[in-house]
Amino acid sequence: MTSIDPALAKRIKLVVLDVDGVMTDGGIVLGDVDGQRLELKRYDIQDGIGIKMLQWAGIRVALVTGRVSKSVELRAQELGIEDVIQDQHARKIGAVRRLAKQHGIALEDVACLGDDLPDLGVMREVGLPVAVANASEDAVEAAKVRLTRNGGAGAIRELAELLLRARDEWQSLVESYVKSRDTEEIPA
Helix, strand or coil, rough: CCCCCCHHHHHCEEEEECCCCCCCCCCEEEEECCCEEEEEEECCHHHHHHHHHHHHCEEEEEEEEECHHHHHHHHHHHHHEEEEEEEECCCCHHHHHHHHCCHHHHHHHHHEEEEEEEHHHHHHCCCCCCCCCCCCHHHHHHHHHHHHHHHHHHHHCCCCCHHHCCCCCCCHHHHHHHCCCCCCCCCC
């Protein structure tokens, strides 16, 4: 399925995103700089705009990941994502339950974009479970929607567009975005 029921789309108040395999392609670059561990991840810029569009539509976005990484903190700060849960044991469902309760959001009004086994608990409990194109078979079976884009390659943007088009909000958000960038000032 590559569309979202408009009634369901209008109920969504929170989108939970996995990081490795959803925000990224799942690859991790590990290194050492002067005795300090360094972990690098690659993020898709179009995904970032998709996240901003969700936020502008009044939808909360949360990152819930089973790895702990400074890179995730930095990307969340850039995107203005306040809800970031990094648990090295990948205990995601309890974290999402607490997060939903904290914000007064029912789990049936939550969407989750996942790709693999650590996401299954959340995907099985939320109202809109979504899988990236290259998700594991188990994640695909748990999903109501399977995207056409892989994790780290525009999957979040695809979800944002599908969700906001189903809510009939995409075009007005695009126009607001374009207008907000329409300036005659030339940066120094």
